[in-house]
Amino acid sequence: xxxxNRRDALRLGAVxxxxxxxxxEEPRSLGTPLSAYGERSPFVKPVRTxxxxxxxxxxxxxxxxxxxxxxxxxxxxxxxxxHAGVPNIDPARHRLVIHGMVERPLILTMDDIRRxxxxxxxxxxxxxGNSGGEWQAKNQPDVQRSYGLASCSxxxxxxxxxxxxxxxxxxxxxxxxxxxxDACKMQRSVPLAPELDYALLAYGQNGEPLRPSQGFPLxxxxxxxxxxxxxxxxxxxxxxxxxxxxxxxxxKYSDLMPDGxxxxxxxxxxxxxxxxxxxxxxxxxxxGLYEVTGLAWTGKGLVTRVELTFDGGASWVEARMDEPRxxxxxxxxxxxxxxxxxxxxxxxxxxxxxxxxxxxxxxxxAARGMNSGYHFNGIKLWRVGADGVVTNVEGx
Amino acid sequence: MWKVLSAALLFSVVLGAQSAKYGAGRxxxxxxxxxxxPTVGPxxxxxxxxxxxxxxxxxxxxxxxxxxxxxKALGDVGPALVGGKGSLATAxxxxxxxxxWPYATSVWDxxxxxxxFDKPGSLTHSEVYSAVAFLLHLNGIAGETEVMDAKSxxxxxxxxxxxxxxxxxxxxxx
Numbered sequence: 095x096x097x098x099n100r101r102d103a104l105r106l107g108a109v110x111x112x113x114x115x116x117x118x119e120e121p122r123s124l125g126t127p128l129s130a131y132g133e134r135s136p137f138v139k140p141v142r143t144x145x146x147x148x149x150x151x152x153x154x155x156x157x158x159x160x161x162x163x164x165x166x167x168x169x170x171x172x173x174x175x176x177h178a179g180v181p182n183i184d185p186a187r188h189r190l191v192i193h194g195m196v197e198r199p200l201i202l203t204m205d206d207i208r209r210x211x212x213x214x215x216x217x218x219x220x221x222x223g224n225s226g227g228e229w230q231a232k233n234q235p236d237v238q239r240s241y242g243l244a245s246c247s248x249x250x251x252x253x254x255x256x257x258x259x260x261x262x263x264x265x266x267x268x269x270x271x272x273x274x275x276d277a278c279k280m281q282r283s284v285p286l287a288p289e290l291d292y293a294l295l296a297y298g299q300n301g302e303p304l305r306p307s308q309g310f311p312l313x314x315x316x317x318x319x320x321x322x323x324x325x326x327x328x329x330x331x332x333x334x335x336x337x338x339x340x341x342x343x344x345x346k347y348s349d350l351m352p353d354g355x356x357x358x359x360x361x362x363x364x365x366x367x368x369x370x371x372x373x374x375x376x377x378x379x380x381x382g383l384y385e386v387t388g389l390a391w392t393g394k395g396l397v398t399r400v401e402l403t404f405d406g407g408a409s410w411v412e413a414r415m416d417e418p419r420x421x422x423x424x425x426x427x428x429x430x431x432x433x434x435x436x437x438x439x440x441x442x443x444x445x446x447x448x449x450x451x452x453x454x455x456x457x458x459x460a461a462r463g464m465n466s467g468y469h470f471n472g473i474k475l476w477r478v479g480a481d482g483v484v485t486n487v488e489g490x
Numbered sequence: 491m492w493k494v495l496s497a498a499l500l501f502s503v504v505l506g507a508q509s510a511k512y513g514a515g516r517x518x519x520x521x522x523x524x525x526x527x528p529t530v531g532p533x534x535x536x537x538x539x540x541x542x543x544x545x546x547x548x549x550x551x552x553x554x555x556x557x558x559x560x561x562k563a564l565g566d567v568g569p570a571l572v573g574g575k576g577s578l579a580t581a582x583x584x585x586x587x588x589x590x591w592p593y594a595t596s597v598w599d600x601x602x603x604x605x606x607f608d609k610p611g612s613l614t615h616s617e618v619y620s621a622v623a624f625l626l627h628l629n630g631i632a633g634e635t636e637v638m639d640a641k642s643x644x645x646x647x648x649x650x651x652x653x654x655x656x657x658x659x660x661x662x663x664x
Contacts (some may be wrong), residue, residue: 141549148567149607167614178610192516203517210514260510271529277611278604279527330526339532339593341600348654352515354579356590397616453662465583466654469659 143170143238144229151179151277154221156242158372159389161380164416164425165216167245169300174307175243177220178278179344181327185303188275190295194333197262204311204388208297212254213295215317216423217374220244220363222320222347225470229462236375240486241368241474244391245423247308249315250298254290261333269337272314272323273330279389281324283337284316285359292317292422295328317422318393319361322347322468352463363393366450366471367400367427367444378482381435386413390425392446399445400427406439406475406487407454413442433478439473527587530599534644539591539596539637540615544632547624550617554606563628568607575649588629592654594646598622619643 107320138159147153154175157167167173173300174180185204193199201385224243227234236390263280267286274280294315304310309326316324335341337359365388372378390397396419401410414428426441443452455472475487530536542550551563558568565571574584587597602618603608613621619638626632633644638646 095525103533152607164524167496178604178607189522192606193518193523198510199518199523201518207517208640210512256512257514260512260514262510273526273529279610281529281599292570330529334531336533338530338599339596341591341596341604344593344654345587345591349657350578350583351655352579355653355655356578357657357659358654360659364659398531427628450660457662465581 096433110424114469116357118198123186128412135365137147137481142173143242143444144406145299145330152177154223154243156238157245158238159244159368160237160241160373160376165246165389165426167247167302167424169247169308171297172245172247172308173220173221173243175223175321177280178274178276180306181276182306183275183311184426186276186430188329189309190312190331192257192261192331192333193457194271194331195266195267195335196258196333200257202257206298207252207257207312210256211464212250212298213294214248214250214298216248216293216420217315217317218244218246218422218424219221219315219321219324220366220391221372222360222363222412222468225366225472225474228370228468228470228474229459229467231455231488233488234374235486237373238473239369240374243321244366244389244424245413246389246391247299248301249294249296251296251312251315252292253423254293254295254316258333259294263333263365263437266335267333271330271332271334271338271340272325272328273332274309274325275327275329279329280325280342281340282325282342283340283359284314284323284401285337285361287361288358289318289362290316316361316425318395320363322462323361336488343395347468347480349462349468351466357466360469363391363469364471365397365444365446365450365454366390367397367441367442368474369402369440369476371483372401372440372478373476374484374486376484376485378433378478380482381433382388383432383482384433386424386431386440387427387428390427390442390444391423392450393422394450395421397425397444398447400425401443401445402427402429402440403443404440435480437480438478439475440478443473492578504512528599528602528615530595530602532593532595534595536645537595537640538615539640540619541637542616542618542620542623542632543637544620544623545625546616547620547627548621550613550621551624551635553614554617555621557627558607563625575629578650578653586629587625588631588649590650590653592648592651594622594626594643594648598643 140158142155221243270284296315313326369388413429416426529618560566563571576588577584623638
């Protein structure tokens with residue numbers, strides 16, 4: 095009421111040739127007050143995509159990669175893959191049991207674990223089934239649905255090795271059987287391989303406790319390996335001399351080859367990258383300057399180079415990578431690009447510190463056929479039409 | 491195939507009985523370990539007492555499994571659990587318990603820990619043996635009255651036992 099009166103007065107003032115005319119601006123209203131927990135702007139809308147399913151407790155949701163900046167995925171947009179829903183765990187009641195071929199079997203509370211020396215490191219996480227549709231060229235229309243089962247966070251936890259040394263691993267032990275506390279007690283066999291030197295029992299993500307969908311209060315993190323072995327809601331590590339050949343490492347997450355044999359324990363993820371702008375589903379408003387950008391990662395250490403093609407793979411030019419780069423983490427690449435308005439087919443390809451170069455889909459299919467289903471890391475081509483509409487290049 | 495991991499490849503955790511540096515946690519009781527439930531190796535280790543036949547399993551399946559997997563286990567909301575034999579090297583492979591799974595012990599373990607989907611952990615161990623016996627029977631792997639228990643299940647040789655090979659990557663070279 096008061097405001098209205100004031101406005102009326104101002105308007106009157108304007109009519110009289112004073113007030114507004116003198117200031118040249120409208121008066122401002124106050125913003126919202128302090129809040130206990132932050133929310134994003136109502137103008138910012140990106141969300142995870144999910145496939146329609148009758149069993150939404152067992153499925154995946156994908157990160158909107160084209161709508162993230164830098165290398166950190168907001169925790170609320172981290173991809174999900176659950177097999178029996180997200181359990182609601184009281185951390186005060188959660189326990190981790192380490193037993194089997196150890197000198198000192200252990201049961202630990204979350205307090206026990208958090209009191210141990212911890213580290214924080216940035217690592218990507220990618221589902222072994224990410225981009226699986228590409229094998230059969232059943233391409234999704236955008237980068238979120240075709241490459242979005244990958245995300246990157248800063249993780250905090252206790253080195254796995256520290257707790258294994260606390261327990262005292264016996265000679266002859268070669269595997270860990272990791273088990274979650276979700277409804278299906280998801281279980282995977284984890285080889286005691288050199289890569290476990292980087293492994294964490296993680297309780298923190300991006301500065302806060304793990305989100306429930308990422309394993310609150312505790313998950314196994316084996317950086318660079320497929321997401322499925324990085325068991326969430328971790329309640330058990332059985333140290334043993336053989337893998338258990340669980341459902342999720344035999345009937346799932348194995349790569350069926352053309353001869354009918356299936357490769358098993360394909361854990362490290364090979365170098366991969368994708369252009370997130372411009373990418374499928376977007377429209378360039380017209381010719382002119384843009385920044386081409388995207389993400390690259392490898393389970394084998396550092397991404398050492400990212401190249402871009404603007405002619406469907408005939409020639410490649412090196413993109414600039416944001417620094418610092420971290421091993422087994424997303425790398426953000428960029429390149430200024432002036433679009434002349436003509437149709438163009440573009441893509442990125444990553445090279446890692448082992449010298450491995452991200453292959454084309456054709457090369458992958460030549461090596462593994464079209465039915466292997468998992469561990470696709472091929473080059474992703476996007477077509478920009480003369481109308482500026484960006485689409486998937488079918489089967490490329 | 492898991493033997494590809496030689497001792498030289500093992501990561502550098504300090505082996506042996508040296509004392510704990512931090513003294514974290516405490517020793518669990520036998521009951522605390524048991525409460526986590528069975529965990530089953532491909533040689534049958536960890537399989538608990540109990541037993542069942544395909545004949546008994548037919549009833550368990552009809553009551554607890556058929557709603558999602560179909561009356562004949564050919565799949566519905568849940569995947570097909572029978573068939574697919576000989577399909578793995580074709581353009582349209584069908585991966586089922588019968589055609590693809592290498593160990594019957596893994597079937598027991600998975601049914602026990604994760605099924606039925608909407609109420610995992612609600613089957614008795616003998617009901618799990620029965621349901622698995624029924625699936626093996628449907629796939630022509632076990633007789634209808636063959637008793638499945640910790641010993642006999644570990645002896646079952648699945649048709650695709652030798653169908654798994656080590657990770658062959660990197661397999662794309664420039």
